Amino acid sequence: MESDRIKWDDRYAGAELAMGEEPSRFLVERIDQILSVCPGQEAFDIACGEGRNSIFLARHGFRVTGVDISPVGLAKGRERAAAGSLAIDFLQADLETYRFTATYDLIVNINFLLRELIPLAVAALNPRGLFLFESILDTPTLQGYHTRHFLLQPGELPTLFSSQHGKIIHYEELPGADVPVARLIFQRS
Numbered sequence: 001m002e003s004d005r006i007k008w009d010d011r012y013a014g015a016e017l018a019m020g021e022e023p024s025r026f027l028v029e030r031i032d033q034i035l036s037v038c039p040g041q042e043a044f045d046i047a048c049g050e051g052r053n054s055i056f057l058a059r060h061g062f063r064v065t066g067v068d069i070s071p072v073g074l075a076k077g078r079e080r081a082a083a084g085s086l087a088i089d090f091l092q093a094d095l096e097t098y099r100f101t102a103t104y105d106l107i108v109n110i111n112f113l114l115r116e117l118i119p120l121a122v123a124a125l126n127p128r129g130l131f132l133f134e135s136i137l138d139t140p141t142l143q144g145y146h147t148r149h150f151l152l153q154p155g156e157l158p159t160l161f162s163s164q165h166g167k168i169i170h171y172e173e174l175p176g177a178d179v180p181v182a183r184l185i186f187q188r189s
C-alpha cells in the first residue's frame with residue numbers, strides 16, 4: 001500500500017540504520033539448526049527493510065532475495081551488501097499483492113505480519129524447506145502505539161500454520177521480553 005511505502009521511507013530516511021545493524025536474535029540463535037536441516041541455499045527475506053537479516057543469511061552462504069515496499073530501506077541494504085561484497089537481490093514490491101515466482105529452501109519473516117501471505121509463502125517452499133517467523137505479540141506490557149491487527153495474539157501463530165502441509169519444529173512466545181514476540185519455525189513436508 002502506498003501509505004506503507006511513505007511511512008517506511010520516512011522511517012528509513014536518516015543516515016543511521018532504523019532497525020539496527022545486528023540481525024534478528026532469533027535468526028542468530030537458530031542459524032545452526034537452520035543450516036543443519038535446510039535442504040538448500042535459496043532464501044527469501046519477507047519485508048527485508050534495510051537488509052540486516054538478508055546480509056546475515058548471505059554471510060552464511062545463502063543466495064538471498066529480499067523484498068520490501070521501501071526503496072529507501074532497500075537502497076541502504078544494497079549499500080551494506082556492496083560494502084561486504086555480498087550479492088543480494090533486493091526487490092521493491094508490495095507484499096499485499098506479491099506473488100512468488102520461484103521456490104526457496106528458507107523463507108524468513110521478521111517483525112512483519114501479513115496473515116494472507118503465509119499460505120503463499122509456504123507454497124513457495126521447496127520440500128523440507130523452512131519458514132522462520134517472528135513477530136510482535138499483543139501483551140499488556142507492550143510499549144508504544146501499535147495497530148492491533150498487526151499484532152499476533154497469544155496462541156495465534158501456530159493456528160496460522162495449522163492447515164499447511166508440514167510441521168512446526170519450534171514455537172515459543174516471549175511475553176516478558178522488552179518487545180514481546182512469538183517465534184516459530186515451520187518445515188514443509
Ligand SMILES: C[S@@+](CC[C@H](N)C(=O)[O-])C[C@H]1O[C@@H](n2cnc3c(N)ncnc32)[C@H](O)[C@@H]1O
Pocket residue numbers: 001004008019024046047048049050051052053067068069070073093094095096109110111112
Ligand atoms: C519492522 S520493519 C522490519 C524489517 C526487517 N524485517 C527487519 O527485521 O529488519 C517492517 C518492514 O515491512 C515493510 N513493509 C510494510 N508494509 C509492506 C508491504 N505492504 N509490502 C512490503 N513491505 C512492507 C516496511 O517497509 C519495513 O521494512
